[in-house]
Amino acid sequence: MDFLQPPTWAQALAAKTEYPGAVPIAGGTDVMVGLNFDRHRPEVLLDLTRVPELTQWSLEGQAIRLGAGVTYTRIINELGSRLPGLAMASRTVGSPQIRNRGTVGGNLGTASPAGDAHPALLAAEAEVEVASVRGTRRIPVTEFYVGVKRNALEADELISAIWIGLPSGPQQFSKIGTRNAMAISVCSFGLALYPERRAVGTGIGSAAPTPRIAAEAARFLADSLDEAGLWESRAELPRSLAIEFGERVKGAASPIDDVRGTAAYRLHSLAIMAARTAGWAWTDYRKAA
Amino acid sequence: MRVNTTINGTQREIDDVWEGESLLYVLRERCGLPGSKNACEQGECGSCTVYLDGVPACACLVAAGQAEGREVVTVEGLSSEATLHPVQQAFVEAGAVQCGFCTPGLVVATHDLLERCERPSDPEIREALAGNLCRCTGYEKILDAVRLAAERLSTDGEAAR
Numbered sequence: 001m002d003f004l005q006p007p008t009w010a011q012a013l014a015a016k017t018e019y020p021g022a023v024p025i026a027g028g029t030d031v032m033v034g035l036n037f038d039r040h041r042p043e044v045l046l047d048l049t050r051v052p053e054l055t056q057w058s059l060e061g062q063a064i065r066l067g068a069g070v071t072y073t074r075i076i077n078e079l080g081s082r083l084p085g086l087a088m089a090s091r092t093v094g095s096p097q098i099r100n101r102g103t104v105g106g107n108l109g110t111a112s113p114a115g116d117a118h119p120a121l122l123a124a125e126a127e128v129e130v131a132s133v134r135g136t137r138r139i140p141v142t143e144f145y146v147g148v149k150r151n152a153l154e155a156d157e158l159i160s161a162i163w164i165g166l167p168s169g170p171q172q173f174s175k176i177g178t179r180n181a182m183a184i185s186v187c188s189f190g191l192a193l194y195p196e197r198r199a200v201g202t203g204i205g206s207a208a209p210t211p212r213i214a215a216e217a218a219r220f221l222a223d224s225l226d227e228a229g230l231w232e233s234r235a236e237l238p239r240s241l242a243i244e245f246g247e248r249v250k251g252a253a254s255p256i257d258d259v260r261g262t263a264a265y266r267l268h269s270l271a272i273m274a275a276r277t278a279g280w281a282w283t284d285y286r287k288a289a
Numbered sequence: 290m291r292v293n294t295t296i297n298g299t300q301r302e303i304d305d306v307w308e309g310e311s312l313l314y315v316l317r318e319r320c321g322l323p324g325s326k327n328a329c330e331q332g333e334c335g336s337c338t339v340y341l342d343g344v345p346a347c348a349c350l351v352a353a354g355q356a357e358g359r360e361v362v363t364v365e366g367l368s369s370e371a372t373l374h375p376v377q378q379a380f381v382e383a384g385a386v387q388c389g390f391c392t393p394g395l396v397v398a399t400h401d402l403l404e405r406c407e408r409p410s411d412p413e414i415r416e417a418l419a420g421n422l423c424r425c426t427g428y429e430k431i432l433d434a435v436r437l438a439a440e441r442l443s444t445d446g447e448a449a450r
Contacts, residue, residue, distance in 0.1 A: 003290060003308035003354040025352055029332055032350040035309045036330040045308060047355055095420020096398070097347045098332055181419030182333055 005047045012051050012158060017133045020155035022046040026069045027101030029094070030110045054105070054160070062166050068105025068159040075104070083164055085120040085171030085190055092116055092175045095182050105159045108144065111151040111210070118145070118211030119190030120173055121162065122203030129161040138163065145210035169193035170284035172277035175205070176269050178260065186261040187270050189249065191277040193285055198222055198231050207253035207266045214274070217248035221278060234289045237282040246275035294356040296320060297366030306353045313337045313348035315356070316363060324364040324393045335421030338394035339363045345401045364393035367400055375445070376400050379438035387425035395421045399435050407443045409435070
């Protein structure tokens with residue numbers, strides 16, 4: 001095995017071109033588990049922790065460009081108000097030690113359906129910036145997850161950053177785990193309201209082969225709010241509407257039975273989480289008036 | 290490969306490191322520092338918690354090469370030879386140590402908490418220690434130890450001022 005530690009992004013991309021099988025490592029919270037348990041023996045480990053720009057974030061117009069190597073702890077401490085949904089999801093990741101090391105870039109690289117950041121990224125309509133020596137491209141996060149633990153990266157590409165628009169309305173996140181800390185999600189749900197264009201963003205975690213949105217449910221909720229004039233009146237969210245939204249979110253999922261929970265439980269809890277997050281977000285929206 | 294790193298204030302040059310091994314393995318097997326414990330090897334239990342450039346991390350999830358040029362502080366580095374750190378002393382006095390396997394990680398996590406927060410509330414203590422598992426104590430004595438250490442450190446701090 002080789003251990004490469006490029007000091008610059010250009011050198012990191014050159015290394016990934018030379019060794020397409022190289023496994024990138026940042027916080028190590030996924031990669032090292034595989035190594036410790038002898039699950040994989042990559043020919044090359046590509047340590048990205050020395051590339052300065054990966055650990056930076058910046059405000060670019062109406063969006064945050066989040067370097068792929070910014071840790072969850074820093075998202076919580078530095079971006080809580082600008083990326084509220086992602087910050088909520090970040091608070092549910094592992095433990096302080098894990099949040100100190102784990103990164104959103106790593107979550108995307110692993111592309112586990114259970115990754116905590118994914119529902120928040122989907123609801124916020126994020127884009128993943130990836131690069132190779134051939135150039136840089138931006139992939140809508142909805143197109144980034146292509147299978148169980150598979151993503152849209154080409155063999156010579158690395159994740160450089162995540163673009164997330166500043167919130168135009170409330171965002172919420174909910175996760176069911178087997179306990180409060182150190183829990184991989186049984187299932188999770190992210191929601192964002194876009195009052196200026198009367199739209200709703202959704203993200204489902206751990207309840208399908210990939211993280212995915214609930215497009216039909218989101219349209220249903222947005223249109224129902226519109227038809228009842230609720231975006232303007234900011235009147236209470238009818239309970240029946242929240243419940244129907246939850247049922248439709250459930251319809252967008254296709255979970256399996258596994259060690260963490262049954263498919264039936266996931267569907268049930270997903271409907272409840274969707275209804276609850278809609279209620280919480282709507283309460284935030286009413287307060288913001 | 291060779292890894293150059295500072296461990297508990299001493300510059301170390303460690304040879305014959307396998308590229309895929311963890312910082313934890315380097316500390317325990319190559320540097321004679323068995324304080325950090327090897328238990329779950331997947332970041333679940335916190336018993337290998339060390340400071341890496343001042344930030345608590347599970348040493349089992351840090352690739353050895355990632356410590357190149359960095360500063361590592363282990364539980365051994367918290368006390369002087371003659372005296373225990375107040376956090377360690379509080380763990381002893383409060384009966385927070387039973388089998389002792391989780392203790393080094395809890396001591397480092399507590400040390401970090403009290404550096405950041407002088408008088409943590411109980412929810413803050415629980416959150417700070419959420420990544421450290423103990424199967425003996427039921428955690429009550431550990432919470433007592435953290436409260437005791439916080440009280441002593443903040444009293445000492447006030448006396449020093």
